[in-house]
Amino acid sequence: MKLWAGRFQKETDTLVNDFNSSIGFDARLYKQDIAGSIAHAAMLGRQGIIEEHEAEKIIEGLKTILADIEADKVEFSLDNEDIHMNIEAMLTERIGDAGKRLHTGRSRNDQVAVDTRLYVKEEIPTLIKLVLDLEDVLVRKARANLETVMPGYTHLQRAQPTTFAHYMMAYANMFKRDVTRLEDCLERLDECPLGAGALATSTYPVDRFQTAAALGFKKPTDNSMDSVSDRDYAIELLSALSILMMHLSRFSEEIVLWCSWEFKYVDLDDAYSTGSSIMPQKKNPDVAELVRGKTGRVYGSLVTLLTVMKALPLAYNKDMQEDKEALFDAIDTVELCLPVFAAMLDTLTVRPRDMARAAAGGFINATDCADYLTKKGLPFREAYMIVGRLVNLCTKTGDTLDTLTLKDFRAVSSLFDEDVYQALALKTCVNGRRVYGGPAKDSVVTQIELIEKFVAERRAEC
Numbered sequence: 001m002k003l004w005a006g007r008f009q010k011e012t013d014t015l016v017n018d019f020n021s022s023i024g025f026d027a028r029l030y031k032q033d034i035a036g037s038i039a040h041a042a043m044l045g046r047q048g049i050i051e052e053h054e055a056e057k058i059i060e061g062l063k064t065i066l067a068d069i070e071a072d073k074v075e076f077s078l079d080n081e082d083i084h085m086n087i088e089a090m091l092t093e094r095i096g097d098a099g100k101r102l103h104t105g106r107s108r109n110d111q112v113a114v115d116t117r118l119y120v121k122e123e124i125p126t127l128i129k130l131v132l133d134l135e136d137v138l139v140r141k142a143r144a145n146l147e148t149v150m151p152g153y154t155h156l157q158r159a160q161p162t163t164f165a166h167y168m169m170a171y172a173n174m175f176k177r178d179v180t181r182l183e184d185c186l187e188r189l190d191e192c193p194l195g196a197g198a199l200a201t202s203t204y205p206v207d208r209f210q211t212a213a214a215l216g217f218k219k220p221t222d223n224s225m226d227s228v229s230d231r232d233y234a235i236e237l238l239s240a241l242s243i244l245m246m247h248l249s250r251f252s253e254e255i256v257l258w259c260s261w262e263f264k265y266v267d268l269d270d271a272y273s274t275g276s277s278i279m280p281q282k283k284n285p286d287v288a289e290l291v292r293g294k295t296g297r298v299y300g301s302l303v304t305l306l307t308v309m310k311a312l313p314l315a316y317n318k319d320m321q322e323d324k325e326a327l328f329d330a331i332d333t334v335e336l337c338l339p340v341f342a343a344m345l346d347t348l349t350v351r352p353r354d355m356a357r358a359a360a361g362g363f364i365n366a367t368d369c370a371d372y373l374t375k376k377g378l379p380f381r382e383a384y385m386i387v388g389r390l391v392n393l394c395t396k397t398g399d400t401l402d403t404l405t406l407k408d409f410r411a412v413s414s415l416f417d418e419d420v421y422q423a424l425a426l427k428t429c430v431n432g433r434r435v436y437g438g439p440a441k442d443s444v445v446t447q448i449e450l451i452e453k454f455v456a457e458r459r460a461e462c
């Protein structure tokens with residue numbers, strides 16, 4: 001029999017029953033639901049809304065349910081629609097009438113809001129920790145490759161020389177912003193909606209400050225209608241996760257390119273790549289590709305929730321039950337991708353000689369050649385034109401700038417001297433870029449130290 005049987009003259013159609021039910025995917029909120037109910041029952045007892053001994057009985061009953069769920073002794077029922085009604089029904093079955101008093105002064109609308117917030121609040125530190133672990137790998141790879149020169153690209157055309165360390169720290173900075181976005185999200189969601197009731201609180205002397213504190217929230221939310229209709233915290237988390245996945249996906253794309261024969265900048269560890277069922281020579285970057293693919297799934301969750309919420313009038317609407325699968329799937333996906341990606345990166349081998357070979361072609365020292373002339377007094381635009389002519393010459397003769405003779409150089413400008421070869425050496429080009437944030441060894445060491453400090457500060461807080 002349904003809780004609302006008093007109002008109805010017919011049983012719910014089985015189609016509707018199944019359609020309406022969320023227990024299949026919200027069962028994972030059992031811990032948060034029980035924590036919320038314990039805080040609520042304790043407050044009801046303390047405020048004299050129910051008898052203290054009944055509150056105690058409820059709390060004891062809830063604890064036994066928690067233990068049984070954790071011991072896998074509980075079967076949830078579709079008839080009880082969701083995790084909230086399942087646990088309430090189970091409680092009444094176990095402790096009798098006292099169980100029927102638990103729902104005094106609350107609604108499933110504030111209940112589901114508090115459960116989901118608690119869930120997200122617990123997951124964010126886990127997500128942050130996984131990003132910090134990835135930062136450790138990036139720092140390790142960077143430290144080991146401070147002098148590994150490789151081409152930097154624009155438009156995927158070789159552009160200017162950089163190092164693998166500088167490259168790694170570019171990603172480290174993206175993931176640093178991801179951590180701060182997750183922290184912002186956590187900060188803003190840290191308010192407790194419990195006690196908002198269906199939408200307009202209740203006539204009981206419910207103390208929302210008590211329940212907020214008991215559940216570890218900074219304070220209760222300030223408006224009860226907003227409390228039950230707000231899913232911003234889930235959308236914010238999904239946005240932060242989408243951006244994080246976008247970073248992982250860009251990185252994955254680079255790894256896919258880098259381990260192709262066209263680049264061969266890196267070798268994936270055998271344990272982090274896969275073979276082909278037909279082509280014996282293949283070693284495929286499946287992990288990177290799957291991370292890239294799963295990015296679409298996380299974006300999908302964000303768009304799902306934005307679309308579900310669009311145009312919903314206040315306050316709770318059943319549409320909002322659709323928030324959970326998208327939210328859980330995105331969290332699960334990111335928690336799945338981060339460790340495997342970090343391990344793949346950690347175990348890949350860098351091929352400095354192949355990077356240097358690529359850096360030696362493609363005229364990535366052309367800007368440096370123009371700068372050489374500029375430092376000898378020529379305006380940059382004129383120097384740029386002269387080097388353009390040299391590059392044009394090289395493309396015809398199959399030379400690179402470094403293989404031209406001094407005579408070739410002098411033919412276009414008398415400012416060229418023997419020291420041009422030193423100026424064009426890739427190591428000089430990289431280490432000459434000592435500007436803050438640049439690829440010179442000292443600059444990159446500063447970047448590494450900043451990330452190490454950022455990571456250490458977060459670790460100290462946990």
Ligand code: ARG
Nearest residue numbers: 022082108109112316320321
């Ligand atoms: N299972 C519901 C959800 O996830 C709980 C809230 C139901 N509230 C209601 N008024 N029907 O949204």
